[in-house]
Amino acid sequence: MTQIEREEMEFDVVVVGGGPAGLAAAIRLRQIAPETSVCLIEKGSEIGAHIVSGAVIEPRALEELLPDWRDRNAPLRTPVTEEHMLYLTPHRAINIPALDRVMxxxxxxxxxxxxxxxxxxxxxxxxxEAGVEIYPGFSGAELLIENNRVAGIITGDMGIERDGTQGGNFAPGMILRAKQTILTEGARGSLSAHAMQRFGLRKGVESQTYALGIKEVWEIPKENHRPGLVQHSFGWPLDDHTYGGAWLYHFGENLVSYGFVTGLDYANTYLSPFEEMQRTKLHPAFRKHFEGGKRIIYGARALSEGGFQSIPRLSFPGGVLAGDSAGFLNVPKIKGTHTAMKSGMLAAEAVAEALTKDTTEASTFTALVKDSWLWSELRDVRNIRPAFSKWGMKLGALYSGIDSMIFRGRTPWTLHHPHADNETLKPAALCKKIAYPKPDNKLTFDRVSSVFLSSTNHEENQPVHLKLRNQSIWRTVNHDVFDSPESRYCPAGVYEQEQDGTEWNLRINAQNCVHCKTCDIKDPTQNIEWCTPEGGGGPNYPVGM
Structure with a gap:
């Protein structure tokens, strides 16, 4: 095979991922080591293109990173003014009072x-402005490993044809050499997974557990808009043994962010996170917020929910993990931006020290994290998520209240995540089918119209980036045992089972992929491999909305 000649660029530090963690890391590096050359790559077409609007931010980390953020016109314009936590039954919403004391x-x-x-x-x-070189539209395809250390990354080739040959517009990926590489790819990042496997970063650590977050943004009539309203719910429509719930935020100019989180350790193969999200909008507690409105954005992504117990070793020869690549989401808060930013800032400090001392590994990163409020915040809520897995929704909520209100997270025990998410599905013969309502195209919708709103696009002739390692395993396991769960858990309609005579096959509509990574996580035998597509592909969410 002919060796591809690649252009090389050299930096002190390469940051992979343009989310809150990566950007905070890059800024912090230039603050404390202004002579350090820093390059940040982002697989989206621009910074923010792969991030759906509508989130609640705790500004603690931002205050530390940029104390003058208000003078810099940071887009934090809608303070939280009202909040509710609801327990839903099929027709009622029970408000849980004294939220600040109970949870x-x-x-x-x-x-x-x-x-x-x-x-x-x-x-x-x-x-x-701080001097970071940012390259959007470039995906990190491979780690550059030399002498058993990460020496940078290789970006993805462009112009590869579907059959793997070089097309007329072929452009080889670049080698971005770095003394240190910071991986902040988000949940289930490809390079992060490679680093974990190569350097044994998960040895002795509990399995990471994930959730799928599906989100819509609506524009509603001004008279119905309540800026700063925050509403969360749990209970219906999920059964007592499935973790998840909905959120609804009013923000911006007559905008509402609505979404639904489903823990990917669910057991019923017939459950569809997308359909659960759609039918929750029919509940009276949510329906009223959308009346007269128009859905304008749709998206989905996986979230790391393992928390404290599932944090891997954070440093390795030549680099570190930060943000959701390492699993720093605070699950009970349903927030990861402030924790991601803080982890990125601490990663930058450890990397800067390693550069100064010319050491291969930024080994002080773990100690910096453990000495910070980030560690204590995650430690104090470590039992909340596994309590729901252990005892179900109602008893899990009861335990969480006791743990939070009485023990304040200082319990002498730690609950555990007993299974990886791909191990929890029950065979179809043991599951009850779920009758979901048909979409009315006013309040509820199908996957096709939803994916259209994500502006998802992949170069038509590029290789399919979603691959079955073994087609026969899909037929004998996914189809025969679980009745094709990927056709339900994928929020973008990527997977369809098709019958050709007596044979069943899986059709993969990779063009629809919104890069949520759920298939890579939930497939029962880990037979589906999510590979990095060409840079710039995937969803293109409007970043200013």
Missing amino acids: PHMNNHGNFVVSLGEVCRWLGEQAE
């Missing part, structure tokens, strides 16, 4: 409802 980590006083894409674009501007 203090859910208290959003002092937080802001934002367009996270816009926040990231603003952080990108701050990074560029």
Whole structure:
């Protein structure tokens, strides 16, 4: 095979991923080591393109990174003014009072409802002003490993044809050499997974567990808009043994962010996170917020929910993991932006020290994390998510209240995540089918119209980036045992089972992929491999909305 000649560029530090963690890391590096050359790559077409609008931000990390963020016109314009936690039954919503005392980590006083894409674009501007070189539209395809250390990354080739040959517009990926590489790819990042496997970063650590978050943004009549309203719910429509719930935030100019999180350790193969999300809008507690409105954005992504117990070793020869690549999401808070940013800032400090001392590994990163509020925050809520897995929704909520209100997270025990998410599905013969309502195309919708709103696009002739390692395993396991669960858990309609005579096959509509990574996580035998597509592909969410 002919060796591809690649252009090389050299930096002190390469950051992979233009989300809150990566941008905070890049900015912090230039603050504390202004002579350090820093390059940041982002697989989206621009900074923020792969981040759906509508999130609640705790500004703690931002205050530390850029204390003058208000003077810099940071897009935090909608303070939280009202919040509710609801337990849903099929027809009622029971308000849980005294939220700040029963579940203090859910208290959003002092937080802001934002367009996270816009926040990231603003952080990108701050990074560029600080001297960071940012390259959007470039995916990190491979780790560059030399002498058993990461020496940088190789970006993805462009112009590869579907059959793997070089097309007429072929452009080889570049080698970006770095003394240190910071991986902030988000949940289930490809390079992060490679680093974990190569350097044994998960040895002795509990399995990471994930959730699928599906989100819509609506534009509603001004008279119905309540800026700063935050509403969360749990209970219906999920059964007592499935973790998840809905959120709804009013923000911006007559915008509402609505979404649904489903823990990917669910057992019923017939459950569809997308359909659960759609039918929750029919509940009276949610329906009223959308009346007279128009759905304008749709997207989905996986979230790392393992928390404290599932954090891997953070440093390796030549680099570190930060943000959701390492699993720093605070699950009970339903927030990861402030923790991601803080981890990125600490990663930058450890990397800067390693560069100064000319050491291969930024081994002080773990100690910096353990000495910070980030570690204590995750430690104190470590039992909340596994309590729901162990005892179900009702008893899990009861335990969480006791753990939070009485023990304040200081319990002498630690609950555990007993299974990886791909191990929890029950065979179809043991599951009850779920009758989901048909979409009315006013409040509820199908996958096709939803994916259209994500502006998802992949170069038509590029190789399919979603691959079955073994087609026969799909037929004998996924189809015969579980009745094709990928056709239900994928929120973008990528997977369809097709019958050709007596044979069943899986059709993969890779063009629809919104890069949520759910298939890579939930497939029962880990037979589906999510590979990095060409840079710039995938969803293109409007970052200013």
